[in-house]
Amino acid sequence: MTIGQPLIQARGLVKRFGDFTAVDGIDVEVRRGEAFGFLGPNGAGKSSTMRMIGCISPPSGGELRILGLDPVRDGPAVRARLGVCPQLDSLDPELTVRENLTTYARYFGIPRRVARERAAELLDFVQLAERAESRVDPLSGGMKRRLTIARALVNDPEIVLLDEPTTGLDPQARHLVWERLFRLKQQGVTLVLTTHYMDEAEQLCDRLVVMDGGRIVAEGSPRALIERHATREVVELRFAGDSQEAFAGKLDGLGERVEVLPDRILLYVSDGDAAVAEVSARGLEPAGVLVRRGSLEDVFLHLTGRTLID
Numbered sequence: 325m326t327i328g329q330p331l332i333q334a335r336g337l338v339k340r341f342g343d344f345t346a347v348d349g350i351d352v353e354v355r356r357g358e359a360f361g362f363l364g365p366n367g368a369g370k371s372s373t374m375r376m377i378g379c380i381s382p383p384s385g386g387e388l389r390i391l392g393l394d395p396v397r398d399g400p401a402v403r404a405r406l407g408v409c410p411q412l413d414s415l416d417p418e419l420t421v422r423e424n425l426t427t428y429a430r431y432f433g434i435p436r437r438v439a440r441e442r443a444a445e446l447l448d449f450v451q452l453a454e455r456a457e458s459r460v461d462p463l464s465g466g467m468k469r470r471l472t473i474a475r476a477l478v479n480d481p482e483i484v485l486l487d488e489p490t491t492g493l494d495p496q497a498r499h500l501v502w503e504r505l506f507r508l509k510q511q512g513v514t515l516v517l518t519t520h521y522m523d524e525a526e527q528l529c530d531r532l533v534v535m536d537g538g539r540i541v542a543e544g545s546p547r548a549l550i551e552r553h554a555t556r557e558v559v560e561l562r563f564a565g566d567s568q569e570a571f572a573g574k575l576d577g578l579g580e581r582v583e584v585l586p587d588r589i590l591l592y593v594s595d596g597d598a599a600v601a602e603v604s605a606r607g608l609e610p611a612g613v614l615v616r617r618g619s620l621e622d623v624f625l626h627l628t629g630r631t632l633i634d
């Protein structure tokens with residue numbers, strides 16, 4: 325499927341809680357068929373934005389159109405065409421895995437027979453068919469997440485909203501969830517998600533925005549953002565002792581930029597190995613050296629002066 329017309333359009337979108345502004349006038353456009361990410365640290369306003377898009381929380385200002393409709397006036401019509409995977413699983417522990425899907429399908433008025441077929445397909449899709457008759461409680465965190473994603477797909481939605489779909493999962497469970505999201509994207513479903521995991525955002529998202537303090541500080545494709553705000557390679561140096569700062573002065577002029585963090589120094593360079601050689605030539609002996617590619621984490625650090633997971 326080609327990426328096309330805008331399905332979500334926000335202009336100057338605001339969310340206030342009393343005097344506090346959680347989302348401070350953001351412009352966002354999500355097009356059909358793309359995977360769109362909201363990135364940012366805790367409290368950036370990602371979930372508040374997702375809740376407005378999900379018709380769960382009304383905007384305090386600005387304009388929002390979802391599928392060409394107004395999420396406040398046309399809430400039920402919009403919700404019928406959305407799949408929502410909230411940050412915390414809200415599965416029914418009294419029901420079996422299968423019943424969680426068939427019961428949810430009834431909220432959308434899906435006939436019982438169709439709901440059963442659909443549940444069977446979705447359980448296959450999220451690799452939970454063998455657990456269909458099991459209760460929810462004994463499932464692992466990763467299985468619950470996959471079931472929540474299946475539940476979000478019951479109404480065959482045009483847009484799926486996923487708020488931190490992999491937070492709290494171990495690496496293997498994360499991988500399984502992420503792999504299913506890739507598959508959905510291949511099927512042409514529009515995905516809108518939030519995540520703290522830069523590697524995942526980099527691989528899955530066609531475009532993303534970086535949020536901080538309720539505002540958008542950058543937007544673009546992962547590759548374009550990395551090209552603009554980072555370098556091809558990054559050298560991470562860790563010096564023994566309490567202060568990295570003391571060593572930073574000796575790295576002047578090395579590469580495009582030097583970032584000093586409490587536990588390491590980052591050198592933004594085009595050639596990591598050449599920079600490491602220059603560090604040695606200057607008589608410096610770091611306790612740890614790592615050469616890696618520039619990443620979205622670097623983009624975030626450059627734009628906000630902070631690392632994503634503080």
Ligand SMILES: Nc1ncnc2c1ncn2[C@@H]1O[C@H](COP(=O)(O)OP(=O)(O)OP(=O)(O)O)[C@@H](O)[C@H]1O
Pocket residue numbers: 341344345346364365366367368369370371372373
């Ligand atoms: N119902 C509420 N009442 C008051 N303040 C709120 C409410 N919901 C969110 N906030 C505040 O709004 C800000 C943005 O929160 P939000 O949950 O949107 O951030 P986030 O980027 O999703 O963070 P996280 O990654 O922790 O989920 C935070 O400072 C939060 O405390």
